[in-house]
Amino acid sequence: MDKGLSCSPTTPPATENDTLREQVLQTAVHVLATEAIALQQLSELYSTHPVAQNGFVNSVQSIATSIRSGGKLVVIGVGKSGKIGKKMVATFNSVGLLSVFMHPVEALHGDLGILRENDTILLITYSGNTPELLALLPHIPQQMTVIALTSHTRYDTSTITHARPSIILLPAPIHELESKSFDLSAPTTSTTCAMALGDALALTVAKVVHVGEDKFPKDVFRRNHPGGAIGLGIGKAAVKLINVATLFKEMSILEEDLSPLPFISAASSDSGVDGCDWSRSASPRTVQTTQATVLDCLKLAVRSPKGWVRSQDNVVIPPRRLQAVRDPMTNILDDKAKLAVGEEKWVRIDGDNSVEEMKTKIRAARQEGKGEYNYPDGTVLAVMANRVTVGVLELEDLLQD
Template identity: 40%
Template structure:
C-alpha cells in the first residue's frame, strides 16, 4: 500500500473519539467514590468502637465520666450553667452539644475563647462549670483563656489525652477542679483517610458529648412523670418532633389527677374561706376546671444554695416544662405563669426574692389568697366565683386552687385566673 493511500485512509476517520463502550470509566469512578465513602464510614465506626472500649474497661475514664455528670447536675441545681468552649471544628461540636444540653433542660451556653478575651468572659459566673473541647489538648486560644477563669469554676475537658497529667489545658487547675474525658481515635486521620481533616476525632467528640448530655439529663430529671423524655418534648413544640409529641398527648379531660396534702392550702382571706361545690353537669358539653388545671404535684419548688434569686426562679421554670411555668417558692407560696413572664423581662436576674417583693414586682401568691373551688366546677362556675371574689375583696384573684371532689381539703391542681377568663371564647 502506498503512502498516499494510507493518508487517505486516516482522513476518513472521525475527529471526535468514539463513545466508550458501556461507560466503563464512569462506572469505575462511581465505584471508587462509593468505596471511599464506605471506608470513611468504616473508619469512624472503628473509632466509635474504640471509644466504647475505653469507657467499658478504663476505670479512670469511667470515674471521670461519673464525676462530670455529677458536676453538671450540681451546677444546674445550684443556679449555674454549663459553658461550652471550643475552636474550629471542636467549636462546632461544642455548639451542637450546647443545643442538645438546653433541649434536655440542662442550662448551657456556648462561648468562643477569642470573644471571651475581648469582653465575653463575663458570661462565666462563679457557680458555672466550663466544658472545653480540644482534640490536641493544647489549643492556643484555650490556653490563653484558661488562666482567666474564676478559680471556683471546674473545667471538664474532652480531648485525646488519656491522663490529665499529660493534658496542657488541665494544667491550670488542681486535680479536684479538672475532669478529663478521654476521646482518642484508634489511628490518626491522615493514615486512615489520607487527609488530616477532622473526621474520626470530631465523630468521637460528638458521640461522647451526646453520652454526657443524656446521662446528665437522666440524673437531673428523675421525678416520675417529669423525666428526660417529657422535658425534651416540652422544649420541642415545633417541627416533626413537636407534631409527634402533640399526637401522643392525651386530652386534658382524660388525665389522671393525683391529690396532695392540704398542707399547701389553709383557709385565709374571703377569697379562699369557702368552697362552693357545683353539681357535675349531666352532659360533657361544658368544660370543667379540671380540663385546664396543672397538677400541683408537677409544680417544682425553687431551691438555691443561698437566698433565692430571680435567676433561680427562671431556671426552675425552664427546667420543668410540664409545670407550664408554675413555680412554688415554698409550700405556702406559688408564682403563676403570668408573673414568670413578667419577671423574665428583668435585666437584673440577681435580684433576691425579698428584693423583688420590696420593689412591688409581681411575684408569689400566698395560699391564703388562692380561690378554692371544687373539681366538679365548670369554667363558667369558676368565672362567676372569680367575679364574686374580686368584687368582695377589692383585689383580683390570681390563683384558682382546684380541690378534690371527694375530699375538699385536698388540692389536685391550680389554674391561673386570667386563663379561666381567656377560655371564654
Template identity: 40%
Template sequence: MVEHRPVHNSEVYVLSQTPFLNHLNHHHGGRPSPPSPITPAEDDFCCSPIDKLPLHNFVEPAIAACEEQLAVESRLSGAVHLLNTASTALSCITDLYSSDRVARDGFNRAVDAIVRRQGDHGRNGKLVVIGVGKSGHIAKKLVATFNSLAIQAVFLHPTEALHGDLGQINSRNDTLLLITFSGKTPELLLLLPHLDKSLPLILLTSHTRPETCEIVRQRPDTILLPAPIHEPETKSFGVSAPTTSTTVALSVGDALAMVASHELHPSVSKVFAKNHPGGAIGAALRGNSVSPAPSGSSSGVATPSSSRTTSSLSVIPQQPSVPPRHALRDLAIPLHEIPCLESLPRQPGHEPIPTATAGDLLLAAYSSSSGWVRVSHSGVQGVVSPRRIRRLSPSQLALPLSDPSLSWLVTPQAEFVSLTADTEVRNAAEWIKAMRMATATGVRMGLQSEEGVDFGEECVVGVMDVVGGGQGCVGVLEVESLLESVPKP
C-alpha cells in the first residue's frame, strides 16, 4: 500500500514559457525542464464507477402491492360506510316510532285499517300496495311478506292502474298503501283522484308531518306512515340512488306486516308454515309443530337479577360435545337417560329428598352425565337444562324449587319447541333461525314471542316420536347445541 507523504523535490520546475526564458535557453543551450513526477497515489480501484442499483426490481412490485391493498381498503371502506349509514338510519327511525306522536298514531291507525278489513275481522278485503320505481320494488317485496303472513295483498302499478288495472280494487273492502319517498311522485298524483275516497289510504313516505306532503294535502284523511332518513343520500354517498331510503321503507313495512299478522292470527308461525312449504324453511316446517303454552302460563322466562351470578357454578359438567348427526333423534339427549330429582336420594342409603332445593338440583346436575335433570317434585315438573343450572347464584341454592324467584329454572314440556325425531339437524337449525327472525320484529315492538315459546339460547327443543301408538317426547336438547352442531360452510 502506498504511503501518503509530502513530495520532496530539489528541482525547479518551469510552469510556463516566457520570451525571456526562450531566449536564455536558445543562447545558453538550456533544456526544457522535465515534467513534474506523478504524485504517488493509491490504486484507482476506489475510483471505479459504481453500477446503478436496480431499483425497479423491488420498487415496482412494492408499489403495485400497496396500490392493490389500497384498492381493497377503499372497497371495504365504502361498504362499511354504507352499512353504517343504513344502521344509523334504522336507529333514527326506531327512535321516531318510540317517541314521535305523529308516527305512533299513524302506525296504530295503519294496523287498525288493515286488521278491520281482513278475513274474519272484516269483510274479506285485501291490501293494495301501490308504488313506482324503487318504491315499486319495495311494494312488491312487502306484498310477498304480507301474503306469507296470511294477510291478503296485491301489487298495483299506478300507470297500469290508469289503463284498466283499477279493477283490482274492491271499492267496499280494500285498504290502500301508497309508497313514495318524496310524497309527490307524479304517477301517484295522477292516480289519486281516481281512488275511492271511502277506502282507507296509508302513505309510506319520508314526510314526518302531514302539512309538508303533497299527497296528504290533496287527501287530508290519509294515514301518514313516516319513513324518513337522517340525511340525504347525496350527502351520504354523493349520489341520490335509493339506498338508506329503501332500507328504512322496507323495515317500516315489515313491522306493519308483522304486527298486523300477530293481531289477525293466534299462531303466526302456523300460518307462515302453511304458506311457506318450499325451500329449507318449508322442509324444516313439514311435520314439525310448536307446542303452545297452556292458558294463563307465562310466555317468557322471568330471570331474577341475582341469577346472573355464576362464579361458583362452573363445576357443572357441560353437555357432552356431539358430532353433527343426520337427524334430531341422533343428537337429542334421551329422556329416559336423564336422572329424575324425585328418585334421587340425598346420600346413598337415605330416603328420597323430602323438599327439593336448588342446591339438590345442582348436585343432581353434577352427577348427571349429560348435565340435564328431570324434576317431578314439590309441584314442579319439567326438565332443567345445563345452561339454566349454570345461572343459579349461590344465594339461591337454599331456596326450594317451588320458590317464585326460581320459576325460570324448570322448563315444562308445554314450553318445549317440539320437532319430530326424523327432522334433519340442518333443516331444524334453519327453521329455528327463521323463527327467530320472524319474531324479532314483534319482540322489538313489545310483543311476546309466538304462543309463549321463547326461541332464545335457553330454549329447550323437545324431540317427538311415536310412543305407545301416539306421539310423545323422547329426548331434549338446548337450541344452542342444535345450532352449534351444524358445521359452518
C-alpha cells in the first residue's frame, strides 16, 4: 500500500444490538403513529358527525347544570376504563368541577348513596355492553342524566343505549382494532381516545362554568394546584395566597349558630327565670351547644371546594380536622375533637403575598421559635383582601411541596 494514501474508515457490520435497537424504535414509532391517527380521526368526527356533536354539547350542558346547582359529575367504569375514569375525575376536580369516581360493583353494595338528584353520571365502556354497568343501570334514578362514553357512533348498535334510551351518547371510536394494530387486544389506542375526550369535556365545561364569575379556568386551576412546579409558578408570575385560598362564598354552610352562649347557673327560684345568673364579668363563662355531628359536616363537605364547611357566624371546620375524627356521630363541638375554629383563633395574612414568601416566613418562624406567632400544626390561615377576610387555608396545605 502506498504510504501517501490514507485509509478511509469502513462502516462496521450490523450487530445483534443494532437490530434490536431498530426493532425497539420501530415499535415505539408505530404505536405513537397509530394513536396519533386515532386522535386525528376523533377530532374529525367531532367536527362533522351530528351524533358526536350533539352528544358533546348535551354532555357539557348537563355537567355544567349539575355543578351550578350544587351537584357533581359521577364517573363509573371498570378495568382500564375505570383507570381512565379516575384520571378524568382528577382533571375535573383540578379545574374546580366537583367529580367523584364510583366503582359499579361497590355501587351495588352501598355506594349508590353517593348519588344526589342533581348529579350527572358518566359511564365509560368501550364495548357498550360491560356487564357490571348494565347491572348497575336499572338502579340509577330515571330522572338523572346518564352519559355513555363508548366506541359506538349510533344509538341502535349499543346494548347500553338500548337499556336506557334517554342516555347521551359520547362516541370515542378508533379507526382499527388494537388486535389488528398491535397483534394484541390490550386497551391502548381506545384508552388514549377516551382520555383525550375526557380532557376536552373537562376544559369545555370549565369555560362554561367559570367564565363570567370574575375568574377564569386558569385561575381556578392555579388555586387548586398549589403544589409542585405548577404551584411554584415556574416561568410565570408568582402565585398569590388569594389564588390558593378556599373562599367563603364557595363553602357549604352549616345552618347552625356555633357562637358561644352565656353560661346559665341555676339559683333558688321557682320561676326558673329570675334565678338565672347571666355572667357579665370581663371573662364570662360560656357554653356552646349544637346537635350537628361530623356526619352532617361530611355531607356538606362533599359539595365544598377542598372540603371546608362554615357556619353562619364565621366558625369554620377545616377538612383535615374533619377527616381525623373516626366516629361520624361525634358532635362538632366535642372538646377532644376540636373541630370548630372561630375567627378569634385565625391567623390573618395578606392575600397579595406570594405563596413562596409566606412559606419561607412561616418555616423560619417555626424553626426559630421567634416572632409574634409560631404557626403550630392545625393553624387556620385567614386570607385577607382589602383588609377583609375572604377565605381560609390550612397551614399544612400551604407548606406541602
